[in-house]
């Protein structure tokens with residue numbers, strides 16, 4: 001068995017105890033070597049990719065392996081990494097710098113998926129689609145011509161880019177996951193993503209007016225969180241136009257600046273192993289709440305935001321938004 005990915009990249013020696021070999025960093029650069037060594041039964045314990053993999057040479061994924069499922073969820077990557085470096089995020093730096101896949105490769109992958117499905121549901125396996133800031137029209141056109149429906153992650157600034165909004169729904173986009181993050185703490189590294197809440201929500205409304213549901217993501221438990229701020233968060237979400245919401249507990253994943261900060265200041269809870277790093281369990285000493293208070297407060301937020309009436313209100317909002325989407 002070979003293990004790779006973000007956690008194994010940071011904790012390679014630990015991962016090596018559970019498998020035959022670990023790939024540190026991007027798999028593409030070393031995969032041929034791994035296969036050759038496996039064939040000759042000479043696998044090393046750890047393989048490290050030396051430099052950023054050039055997405056011009058992305059191999060065609062084995063989409064046929066997904067085609068047997070009742071409703072396949074196809075995954076396609078249009079970029080890797082993110083130009084930002086939010087404190088809590090490992091995806092933006094652990095697998096190299098931000099790169100976009102050439103449109104010719106994306107079109108080839110879409111054509112391959114279309115061999116198995118005439119109207120596929122696709123998850124763009126991106127960290128921040130459209131973040132390159134360049135001309136997004138080629139990507140939107142390629143997706144639109146492939147007759148797909150897709151959801152992806154992007155930052156709220158999409159809502160300030162009319163050239164994207166004009167074609168987003170027609171390209172097949174039905175949902176954007178957008179990190180609004182914490183209402184009490186501005187994380188270092190957020191770059192241009194950091195803005196006034198009103199500006200962010202105006203952008204959210206513009207995206208939803210264009211026929212695309214926004215799944216607003218919030219992080220609970222940053223420094224400064226209190227029971228009063230959690231009450232404000234509940235109030236804000238219940239009154240907001242967001243048609244979908246995701247709420248998680250701040251989690252200092254290894255490899256992130258947040259983890260370093262928590263470790264250096266002795267705030268990681270020592271007996272909380274990786275099995276607690278679920279995004280739903282407190283793994284550090286918050287400030288000013290205690291870990292127990294924060295855990296209870298988090299459950300209170302979840303209970304209120306996902307109560308039946310609130311969930312039904314968002315369901316109605318989603319239907320209204322998708323009525324404006326020609327692809328839905």
Ligand code: SF4
Nearest residue numbers: 082084086089092127
């Ligand atoms: S914008 Fe998203 S993907 Fe980019 S660094 Fe921040 S959390 Fe990570």
